[in-house]
Amino acid sequence: MKTILDLSKQELEAEIKPSFRAKQIYQWIYQQYVGSFDEMLNLPKSMRTELETRYSLSPLRVLKEEQSSDGSKKYLFALHDGLSVETVLLPMKIEEFDEDGQRVHHTRYTVCVSSQVGCKIGCAFCLTGKSGFVRNLSAGEIVAQVLFLKKLNNIDAARRVNIVYMGMGEPLDNLQNVVKAVGIFADIDGLSISPRRQTISTSGLSSQIEKLGSIDTGALLAISLHAVDDETRVKLMPINKAYNIKSIIEAVKKFPIDMRKRVLFEYLMIKDVNDSLESAKKLVKLLSGIKAKVNLIYFNPHAGSEFGRPDEKDMRAFADFLNSHALLCTIRRSKGLDISAACGQLKQRQQNELD
Numbered sequence: 001m002k003t004i005l006d007l008s009k010q011e012l013e014a015e016i017k018p019s020f021r022a023k024q025i026y027q028w029i030y031q032q033y034v035g036s037f038d039e040m041l042n043l044p045k046s047m048r049t050e051l052e053t054r055y056s057l058s059p060l061r062v063l064k065e066e067q068s069s070d071g072s073k074k075y076l077f078a079l080h081d082g083l084s085v086e087t088v089l090l091p092m093k094i095e096e097f098d099e100d101g102q103r104v105h106h107t108r109y110t111v112c113v114s115s116q117v118g119c120k121i122g123c124a125f126c127l128t129g130k131s132g133f134v135r136n137l138s139a140g141e142i143v144a145q146v147l148f149l150k151k152l153n154n155i156d157a158a159r160r161v162n163i164v165y166m167g168m169g170e171p172l173d174n175l176q177n178v179v180k181a182v183g184i185f186a187d188i189d190g191l192s193i194s195p196r197r198q199t200i201s202t203s204g205l206s207s208q209i210e211k212l213g214s215i216d217t218g219a220l221l222a223i224s225l226h227a228v229d230d231e232t233r234v235k236l237m238p239i240n241k242a243y244n245i246k247s248i249i250e251a252v253k254k255f256p257i258d259m260r261k262r263v264l265f266e267y268l269m270i271k272d273v274n275d276s277l278e279s280a281k282k283l284v285k286l287l288s289g290i291k292a293k294v295n296l297i298y299f300n301p302h303a304g305s306e307f308g309r310p311d312e313k314d315m316r317a318f319a320d321f322l323n324s325h326a327l328l329c330t331i332r333r334s335k336g337l338d339i340s341a342a343c344g345q346l347k348q349r350q351q352n353e354l355d
């Protein structure tokens, strides 16, 4: 059965008469977290019954949940056809000062969503890539991941979360559904997550980056660069044969970005592959002229992987070099390393347990 989460509010308005009901339905789903159409109390009973026969409200089912010591939580969700995807909730403690100069603490949540079951790109370091491509997620299946995580963790409906499309799959290989999900997330009667709080991460499909730029959803862009020369990059990411580094940089330069925002470049540090200062130097050169921010990520080793985790001192030296050359850089602590949080790893474990 079709899930109602696949429908934008405009589509729902076209399907449900009178159309103002669409707004109420959206609010029940995304702001009241109802579990059934029957709970939508301001709708006529006949409409609730009709909705029940036409749509499902819950395209996901929790298969597995893991909590990491650093607070992140990883979920494995079953889809309606028995396939499964991962979603991660990353809470971050923020310290701020209020109007009275008092120190206040609060938590900001980021949800890492999957966009496909599997992935066609087949990067050498990635477990999702290793298992091949199965299918695209629908917009509703993407939206449901965030809705479910908010609901399951009792996160107040009014709390806006950030979204990163960094789970399983290549979002730009499922452009249409991802763009639709960006819009559904942003709906003010829904989760009301502005596109500026949504970051689409790509392995660098240059032509799709241009397409996304021309649609101009307002979502932010992250590039999984991981190497500074084509020779190294092609070994890590075979897609680099079709779209080399130069083509990615050109596409990024054309991408519309908010004055106050930057394009994020993710750089997976792998021991003795791309962790030298020589690489750092080339990276500074490559990104000159782009409003960029670099996120260094520790490679997260998994069973059977040929790559190693970089030394902390090399990571620091790399970061220091970038920062001292005016290239903003942060090190992403491997959140949830102990719950196998890197893409595809929970699913892999589940499969191993079943084998």
Ligand code: SAH
Residues within 6 Å of the ligand: 125, 126, 127, 165, 166, 167, 168, 169, 170, 171, 201, 202, 203, 223, 224, 266, 268, 297, 298, 299, 300, 301, 302, 342, 343
């Ligand atoms: N397909 C998109 C988005 C999903 S992957 C992309 O490649 O950008 C999200 C991030 O997880 C990417 O930056 C990817 O390089 C990273 N990743 C994959 N395997 C990893 C591993 N074993 N350790 C750490 N990061 C990993």
Ligand code: SF4
Residues within 6 Å of the ligand: 119, 120, 121, 122, 123, 126, 127, 128, 129, 130, 167, 168, 169, 170, 202, 203, 224, 343
């Ligand atoms: Fe696909 Fe991203 Fe994994 Fe590469 S890193 S195989 S693009 S999910």
